[in-house]
Amino acid sequence: QVxxxxxGAEVKKPGASVRLSCRASGYSFTNYYLHWVRxxxxxxxxxxxxxxxxxxxTRYAQSLQDRVTISRDTxxxxxxxxxxxxxxxxxxxxxxxxxxxxxxxxxxxxxGQGTMVNVSS
Amino acid sequence: xxxxxxPASVSGxxxxxxxISCTGTNSDIGGYDSVAWYQQHPGKVxxxxxYEVSNRPSGVSNRFSGSKSGNTASLTISGLQAEDEAxxxxxxxxxxxxxYVFGTGTKVxxx
Numbered sequence: 492q493v494x495x496x497x498x499g500a501e502v503k504k505p506g507a508s509v510r511l512s513c514r515a516s517g518y519s520f521t522n523y524y525l526h527w528v529r530x531x532x533x534x535x536x537x538x539x540x541x542x543x544x545x546x547x548x549t550r551y552a553q554s555l556q557d558r559v560t561i562s563r564d565t566x567x568x569x570x571x572x573x574x575x576x577x578x579x580x581x582x583x584x585x586x587x588x589x590x591x592x593x594x595x596x597x598x599x600x601x602x603g604q605g606t607m608v609n610v611s612s
Numbered sequence: 613x614x615x616x617x618x619p620a621s622v623s624g625x626x627x628x629x630x631x632i633s634c635t636g637t638n639s640d641i642g643g644y645d646s647v648a649w650y651q652q653h654p655g656k657v658x659x660x661x662x663y664e665v666s667n668r669p670s671g672v673s674n675r676f677s678g679s680k681s682g683n684t685a686s687l688t689i690s691g692l693q694a695e696d697e698a699x700x701x702x703x704x705x706x707x708x709x710x711x712y713v714f715g716t717g718t719k720v721x722x723x
Contacts, residue, residue: 526712528658528714535615535701535714535715535716535717536650536652536658536701536703536714536717537714538703538710538711538712538713538714541711541712550711551711552710552711552712553708553709553710554710586657586658588658591660591663591669596646596663596664597646597648597703597704597705597712598646598648598660598663598664598703599648599650599658599660600660600663600669602657602658602659603657604657605657
């Protein structure tokens with residue numbers, strides 16, 4: 492079954508870091524770029540960054556590049572995203588999403604179930 | 613990089629057609645054919661409805677169609693059905709430093 496399975500909900504205090512995981516199954520992990528997208532409560536979608544699972548190269552949204560790190564573990568087909576220096580504004584559901592084309596057309600056809608991150612003192 | 617501009621809400625009666633616009637700039641909508649549209653029901657995961665401006669993924673109803681003219685992309689839903697009531701987001705690659713941008717989102721209501 493082709494799917495992305497994300498780690499469970501997190502509760503963090505301001506200033507802390509959080510590391511989320513996204514495990515791919517049912518397809519060739521290294522063939523498709525993986526992106527991270529978040530959605531604050533009642534708000535729209537925000538693209539955060541992308542990783543090329545083959546090369547490990549990454550690209551981040553300018554507004555987040557100082558606080559976000561995306562990495563991958565190829566043997567386990569898992570992508571990780573760490574967000575540091577958490578603020579209340581980082582409270583959101585975080586999704587991983589697969590690029591639908593191996594050549595990367597920046598259209599996401601497969602999504603994880605989402606991970607809720609709550610940042611509160 | 614600002615979000616692409618969409619109307620906050622669009623409504624229609626069952627069976628009618630509606631169109632959602634998505635306005636950007638030469639650096640995003642106007643510059644690339646990577647426009648995608650996503651449908652999101654409350655509490656659910658976004659679903660890809662249109663990719664590369666006008667292509668439908670397998671399994672998506674042909675009542676959904678996409679187009680682009682200049683810096684504006686559009687999603688048309690024909691034969692509106694109750695199940696189409698959801699939020700819709702456009703998105704595209706951008707040459708700005710942020711690389712990728714979503715629209716502000718449009719709530720579709722079937723009245």
